[in-house]
Amino acid sequence: MTITCLNHKKTSKFICYQCNSLMCSRCISIHNKEHPDHSDKWEHIDDIKDSLSTLKLDDIIDTTNTTTNNDISNDSTNSNNNSISQINNKLKSLWESLRSSASRYQRLSTTENEIKQHFEQLHQYLIREEHKLQRDIINDKHTITNQIDNNILNLKYIVNIIMIFNKLNINDNDNNNNKVNTDNKSMINSNNTDNICDDQSIISDKASLYSTTTIMESIRSNSSLQSFINHNNQTLFNEYLDLFNIEELLKQHSNDSTSLLLDIIHKYNNQFNKSTTITDNNNLTLSSYKLSIKQPDFNQLNSIIEQSIKLDNIESTESINTTTNNNDNKQSYIFITHQLKGSTHQTTIRLKS
Ligand SMILES: [Zn+2]
């Protein structure tokens, strides 16, 4: 396909980049008279081809930076001056713009990061202050959690003793003697062969903060012990709870319920006398706290922050000026970056750090 000028029936061989129009030799002559200011904006296709055939991308160098390559690039630019087309120039200015944008972006990121690091110190300071105030409270909460765990375990044993007693009592009445019908032990989980010590260690493992939190909720929502036990009759106080391994004990005591009862109460005492210091409420001296809170003086805080960091946006020269005052060591960074459309872009970062 040949691009032909419709007015002059001649092949179009010129392009004016300004108007983005294709023209024949007649057109370009007319165009020159009508738009003398476009004289350096149009090119002949042969010149463009020459330029592209001699184009070396190695020569497209960002000459706005004062680099060691500067001399070389100038030389090559001069030597090829005849075949420099608008496309070459466009490539060069695009590359310079990309170089400039990328390094400007990097400087902005550096400044952004310096601001972040500065405030990170304040964040860490506030976190430390927060933890300092919370520390005693958290320790007390931990103590209470342990206390509740131990008291719940204690309660489980007593409730279990009562359940066993009720069961033995019923059997006593049914059988009209002092022996227990060992076949009738629906409340006892015969598969549960844990002894007292094993059971406690398992319970300690399960006493996660979550479960203790759940138990505390239940304690708060039930005013009576009976309703608390009923509320947890599927978990803490389920009917198959067998803390003493009753099946074995019944054998040992030859189904003598009185002897068995005395034995489990004795075992219970052994268990919880050893850990008196943990379970005894009176030994836990927990402090009370009165918290006074008033809104911080943010004006004061603001002035402290303003004294330590300042970011000035100098719009007229598109400069960034960051000043960080920590101590008297001063560092200055001045980056003169690039010239774009005649204006100088300069970034100045002054740091006291
Ligand atoms: Zn034009």
Ligand SMILES: [Zn+2]
């Ligand atoms: Zn024409």
